[in-house]
Amino acid sequence: MGIGLGVEVENTSMDSFLASEGYPRKSRRYCKVVRCWCGSDALVELPAHGDYQLCRTCGCLLLRCVLAPTYLEELYGEAYFDAHQVAIGLPPLWRRYETDAHDRIPIWMAAILRRFSGGRLIEVGSSHGRFLKELAGAGFQVTGLELDHAMASRAREKTGLDIRCSSLEQIAAASYDVLVANDVLEHLYDPGKMLSDSMRVLKEGGRAFFQTVVFDGWRACPPVVLRPLYHVVLFSRESLERLIPPSGRLMSIEETVFGCSYIVVLKNPATGKIDLRGRV
Ligand SMILES: [Zn+2]
Numbered sequence: 001m002g003i004g005l006g007v008e009v010e011n012t013s014m015d016s017f018l019a020s021e022g023y024p025r026k027s028r029r030y031c032k033v034v035r036c037w038c039g040s041d042a043l044v045e046l047p048a049h050g051d052y053q054l055c056r057t058c059g060c061l062l063l064r065c066v067l068a069p070t071y072l073e074e075l076y077g078e079a080y081f082d083a084h085q086v087a088i089g090l091p092p093l094w095r096r097y098e099t100d101a102h103d104r105i106p107i108w109m110a111a112i113l114r115r116f117s118g119g120r121l122i123e124v125g126s127s128h129g130r131f132l133k134e135l136a137g138a139g140f141q142v143t144g145l146e147l148d149h150a151m152a153s154r155a156r157e158k159t160g161l162d163i164r165c166s167s168l169e170q171i172a173a174a175s176y177d178v179l180v181a182n183d184v185l186e187h188l189y190d191p192g193k194m195l196s197d198s199m200r201v202l203k204e205g206g207r208a209f210f211q212t213v214v215f216d217g218w219r220a221c222p223p224v225v226l227r228p229l230y231h232v233v234l235f236s237r238e239s240l241e242r243l244i245p246p247s248g249r250l251m252s253i254e255e256t257v258f259g260c261s262y263i264v265v266l267k268n269p270a271t272g273k274i275d276l277r278g279r280v
Contacts, residue, residue: 002190003232004035008068017228022083023075029068036062037191037233038242049218051228060239061215063232069189075229076187077148081127088224093151097128097158105131107256108182111209111263113138119177122201124194125184129155129163136161140178145171168197176201182211186231192243195266199247202268208248210264211256214240225260240264 008029019025033053035041040057045064052061067075081093091099108131112121118139126132126144128151136142136159144163146152152165179198185191198208213225215234225231235243237253240262244250248266255262 001037001039001192003033003037003062003066004041005066005069005189006032006034011065014065014067014228021087023079028071030065031068033062033064033066033232036060037189038239049226052226052234055239058239058242059236061234063228065228066189066232067229073147078151084230088227093128094154097130100128100130101134104182104258105134107258108180108209108211108263109134109138111254111265112178112180115207115265116140116178120175121178121180122171122176124168124179124181124198126155126163127151129159129161131180131182132161132163133159143176168194168201171201173200174203177203177206179206179208180210181208183213185210185212186233186235189232191233192245195243195248196245199245199266199268204268205270206268207251208266208268210266211261212240212264213261216260220260222260235262237262 008031010027011030014030015027036043036055036058038055038058040055042056043053043062044056045053051063053064054061078093081096086092121135121140122143122145123132124145126146129144132142132144142161144155144161145166145168146155146163147165147167149165152163156163179202185194188194202208212235213231215221215236225234240253241250244266249269251265251267253262253264
């Protein structure tokens with residue numbers, strides 16, 4: 001179903017915000033969010049946190065104003081890393097190829113290696129490709145999906161791996177043992193579809209790992225998480241559980257050491273077979 005969007009309008013203050021983040025200054029169009037991804041339109045304004053609204057049905061926070069879908073591609077290209085993420089204090093994209101290997105990637109590797117020692121693995125939103133490089137070194141046969149053409153091309157050159165400028169919808173069913181999508185769900189206008197598509201590409205018994213930022217109360221939520229335009233949905237634990245499609249089984253929701261984020265593990269349930277590979 002996805003979030004419900006109102007009509008496209010101009011918004012000069014959001015244009016100014018994007019320019020302040022380092023994106024080229026130009027006029028874009030924006031939409032008000034009028035319905036939660038869960039189908040509810042019981043959305044409550046939050047005067048103290050004006051960029052977000054609360055869904056009274058599932059408990060997630062939703063942006064009130066998002067970029068019109070036709071403008072999303074430019075939001076998540078290399079500019080996302082080299083403009084926005086530098087603005088919030090992180091290194092630029094290709095410096096992160098080095099730094100990510102020493103901070104977040106060991107945490108993500110541990111979550112996967114606890115349950116798998118190899119197999120076919122696909123990462124959605126693989127950006128610079130360093131996580132895939134480490135996974136390939138650990139014995140996985142890897143594929144990366146990256147929607148930005150330039151980033152996919154540079155990551156492919158740098159890693160020598162199968163990194164495609166492609167979407168999950170284009171991947172054949174039942175073709176992977178493991179799927180990973182870190183820091184992706186919260187940016188999507190239809191996160192439920194992402195989970196359904198993920199279950200579809202997994203083999204029976206396969207696992208999907210999603211790291212996502214969450215809303216567990218205002219004190220636990222640093223201001224950087226609540227900036228306009230990027231985190232479309234901030235899930236609560238309850239809303240994450242609601243998001244799981246009938247084709248998936250929730251195995252665990254674990255807090256990460258980064259704070260304000262969880263790793264959700266789903267399984268494509270085996271039907272009538274003994275699952276020898278996966279361990280929870
Ligand atoms: Zn909702």
